[in-house]
Amino acid sequence: MSQLIPSIKVLNLNIPTPTGNSPIHPVLLHDEDGYTLVDTGMIGQFAELQATLEELNVPLAEIKRVIITHQDIDHIGNLGALLDAIQGLEVWAHADEIPYLTGAKPLIKFTPERRAMLPAPVLALADQLLMQLPEINIDRTLADGDILPLQGGIQVIHTPGHTPGHLCLYLGEQQLLLAADELRVVDDELVGPAPPATPDMPEALRSLKKLTSLKMDKVLCYHGGEFIQEPEKRIAELSEKSEA
Incomplete structure (x- = not known):
């Protein structure tokens, strides 16, 4: 975790790969009404995400919204778990991503080849997330220039x-x-x-x-x-x- 300024913290989560860990960086923003998480990490990283937030003394309940930059599974991987854990959590995303985030269309890059690369426990979590997508409500539709x-x-x-x-x-x-x-x-x-x-x-x-x-x-x-x-x-x- 690093800090750009006191109200902006860069999280450091790791995706295991055959050649070592590949870090990814969701961002935590702090405003008067609570926290905003920009992207959620990879499927299977919820415990790591939660531990990182605990290190920052950020209770899950204080996260008010998630901004999803796009549909890839290393960005939406913990969205379902966060929605289960946080009552009233809002989800913000661009209109062109909404059909994918709500299950109306299949995720573009979650192909059979991509599925085959995931370990069985992670694949099970991925399938669980896909089943949750139709239940997800997008609370704010974002547009260019907003x-x-x-x-x-x-x-x-x-x-x-x-x-x-x-x-x-x-x-x-x-x-x-x-x-x-x-x-x-x-x-x-x-x-x-x-x-x-x-x-x-x-x-x-x-x-x-x-x-x-x-x-x-x-x-x-x-x-x-x-x-x-x-x-x-x-x-x-x-x-x-x-x-x-």
Whole structure:
């Protein structure tokens, strides 16, 4: 866990892989009315998520809402468990993700091949989550350009490509971009979305242009963590390369 400012904490959860742990980074925001969790971690990580929150002295009951940046199972993996544990928890997501989050359409990337990669206990939890999806209510539908009443105003940026309703969140007062999977940090360098996990790569690359006008000191990527070395310049470079 790291702290960007006192009201913004970056969680560090680990997905076991054949080559070691792969860290992912949900974000916890603290405002006057309680906490907002941006993404929920991978299926099977609820105990780790809960332990991390306990280390921060954050009772589950004080989490008021979850913002889902997109439908991938390492982002929605603990959504069902959180809804079971927290009465009145709100779920916010982009309109284009709602059919997937509510089970009306199958998750785009949870293919038979992806299922076969999961250990049996995790697969059982995944199937449990899929059964829960039709019961999930989306309390706030997010749209490009929305300003959320959190952290002095968070701008919603619709960045489709990685999934249809993928979101980045821009915290203007802090000049911080929560990039979800639109950007990654790989070997200390900021790079674009992972091609194997991005069904519409041309659209995802076009989405980068939406980020080039933002003033920022720091980018937080779900995969790779923080990037602070002239992020505006680097995003401009990535956007220019995508147009070449």
